[in-house]
Amino acid sequence: MQGTMEKIDDDTYELFFGPAHPGSGNFSVKLKVDGERIVSARADPGYLHRGFEKLMEYRLPLQNAVLSDRICVLESLAWNLVHAEAVDELMGVEVPERAKYIRVIMAELSRIQSHLIWYGIISIGTGFDTGFKLAFGYRDFILDLFELITGGRVYPAGYICPGGVRRDLPESAEEKILNVLDKIGKMIDFERAENPANLARLKDVGILNLKDAIRLGATGPVLRASGLKTDVRKEEPYEVYDRFDFEIPVRKEGDAYARFQIGLEEMEQSVGIIKQALKDLPDGDFIAKEFSKPKLNMKIPEGEAYIRNEIGRGEAGVYMVSDGGIKPYRVKIRGPSFLHIIPVLEFLLRDAQIADVPAIYWSLNGCPADIDR
Amino acid sequence: MVESVREKEIIENITKNFKVDVGIQRERRIWVKSPSEDLIDLCMFVKNKLGFKHLSALSVTDWPKKGEYELTYHIWSYDDKILITIKTMVDRENPEIETVSKIWGESSQIHEREMHELFGVKFKGNPDLSPLFLEDWDGPAPFRKDFDWREYVRNEYYSKDNDRESAYFGRD
Known part of the structure; x- marks a missing residue:
């Protein structure tokens, strides 16, 4: 925990967590502390603000697909998908079956690698260095897959684009994905082993009950760890999620350990979804005709669409309005971390101990980039 | 349904x-x-x-x-x-x-x-x-349609007298 310390009065101090902290991301929290106890916390985003919503008004949908990678660095393919779906709905594009399956496979691979980062960062934050190294090592296998399929390891450069996906899966992809999934299975077994370090640091820390969770706008794993069984993939099936058999992990405790466990169980479910999708993967086109050779002056019909997706961190949304021009008129991006690491974090840090800050912060799996999009 | x-x-x-x-x-x-x-x-x-x-x-x-x-x-x-x-x-x-x-x-x-x-x-x-x-922003609300950020950046951060930067003026 680094930063500047400023003495306010005899009893309380102000302490910065971030923005140059190796784990906090480009984001800081100002803590007012009394001894070891935190009196109040105030999130301070803006370190990474790029104004994507405004930038998208000046660009064509295919350019925006590339821009959408950068909304959240750690989950670029998932954000690609939300953006592409919004354009698809506005333009009334019929996405080919094969593309839908490839989209699901990529989104789930992206969820697994994002949860591996989550596991790694929560491990190093709570003093379990081995977990961090293992998780990032295993994540690399998935990045190799991304490189093979999309051409980019972290940024796929708009691989999931309006109309489908930019390239078909290479011939060797199926076998390689299955290979990597086996390896990920080993990592999940490792994570499953009860670890005294995680138990001691995470159990009964940062408890969020269901009523507060809904009021504070929590979604995804954070909300499920507080006891509400909800998942956009089940409630509002997009792409072909309604054809797959998977469970929604739920816990009642609402503490950091429960959130951590949810992440683990979700990885297992994602592995199952990918295996089912690979088995049923149909032949055919991978991109709709309008977009296989896109014209520069393609008009987006007048209208609006609000798309919700379940990404690794929670509910992602894109609200797109078109006035009939070739560029979107207004794009609103709703990131899950906007609520998780501003209101939820401020709420959970109140009256917590300084030593618990990393455990609470990383159990929420925030991504500062999607607040500061 | x-x-x-x-x-x-x-x-x-x-x-x-x-x-x-x-x-x-x-x-x-x-x-x-x-x-x-x-x-x-x-x-x-x-x-x-x-x-x-x-x-x-x-x-x-x-x-x-x-x-x-x-x-x-x-x-x-x-x-x-x-x-x-x-x-x-x-x-x-x-x-x-x-x-x-x-x-x-x-x-x-x-x-x-x-x-x-x-x-x-x-x-x-x-x-x-x-x-x-x-931080420290006192201009107009930046997401309004009539706020042209390109114009703003040109005027605030580029100089017409500078050879390289003058190329940005008069361009959209």
């Missing part, structure tokens, strides 16, 4: 109590256009009577030709699995509206704070509308 029955029920329920425009956009998507005076009553009704508990997003669309801002509240119901979009218009030059932070709590408070910074909408009764992203 079962869902569309519930959507019609919700729409009937709303039109019984309020004089508003409603419609079904597609499956699981309802929109309501409400005058800004009725917004708070409508929101209370939608949350407490119809169970829309999760304010998913709050957005503003700028329509300079009409001289209006369009505020859109996207609210999800965990019970019915339906998203309702409440739309209301406010004057663009003096955008003021009652806050919904008493209804949806902190989640709506933070959404309003963001929209206040980016569009300059004043949410009356919101306890905290301090800047979120932009």
Whole structure:
């Protein structure tokens, strides 16, 4: 925990967590502390603000697909998908079956690698260095897959684009994905082993009950760890999620350990979804005709669409309005971390101990980039 | 389909109590256009009577030709699995509206704070509308359609006298 310390009065101090902290991301929290106890916390985003919503008004949908990678660095393919779906709905594009399956496979691979980062960062934050190294090592296998399929390891450069996906899966992809999934299975077994370090640091820390969770706008794993069984993939099936058999992990405790466990169980479910999708993967086109050779002056019909997706961190949304021009008129991006690491974090840090800050912060799996999009 | 029955029920329920425009956009998507005076009553009704508990997003669309801002509240119901979009218009030059932070709590408070910074909408009764992203910004609300950031950057950070930078002037 680094930063500047400023003495306010005899009893309380102000302490910065971030923005140059190796784990906090480009984001800081100002803590007012009394001894070891935190009196109040105030999130301070803006370190990474790029104004994507405004930038998208000046660009064509295919350019925006590339821009959408950068909304959240750690989950670029998932954000690609939300953006592409919004354009698809506005333009009334019929996405080919094969593309839908490839989209699901990529989104789930992206969820697994994002949860591996989550596991790694929560491990190093709570003093379990081995977990961090293992998780990032295993994540690399998935990045190799991304490189093979999309051409980019972290940024796929708009691989999931309006109309489908930019390239078909290479011939060797199926076998390689299955290979990597086996390896990920080993990592999940490792994570499953009860670890005294995680138990001691995470159990009964940062408890969020269901009523507060809904009021504070929590979604995804954070909300499920507080006891509400909800998942956009089940409630509002997009792409072909309604054809797959998977469970929604739920816990009642609402503490950091429960959130951590949810992440683990979700990885297992994602592995199952990918295996089912690979088995049923149909032949055919991978991109709709309008977009296989896109014209520069393609008009987006007048209208609006609000798309919700379940990404690794929670509910992602894109609200797109078109006035009939070739560029979107207004794009609103709703990131899950906007609520998780501003209101939820401020709420959970109140009256917590300084030593618990990393455990609470990383159990929420925030991504500062999607607040500061 | 079962869902569309519930959507019609919700729409009937709303039109019984309020004089508003409603419609079904597609499956699981309802929109309501409400005058800004009725917004708070409508929101209370939608949350407490119809169970829309999760304010998913709050957005503003700028329509300079009409001289209006369009505020859109996207609210999800965990019970019915339906998203309702409440739309209301406010004057663009003096955008003021009652806050919904008493209804949806902190989640709506933070959404309003963001929209206040980016569009300059004043949410009356919101306890905290301090800047979120932009430090030391005292220019116009940056997401307004008539704020041209390219023009702004050219004027603030580039010089016409500089050989390389002058190329940026007169270009779009």
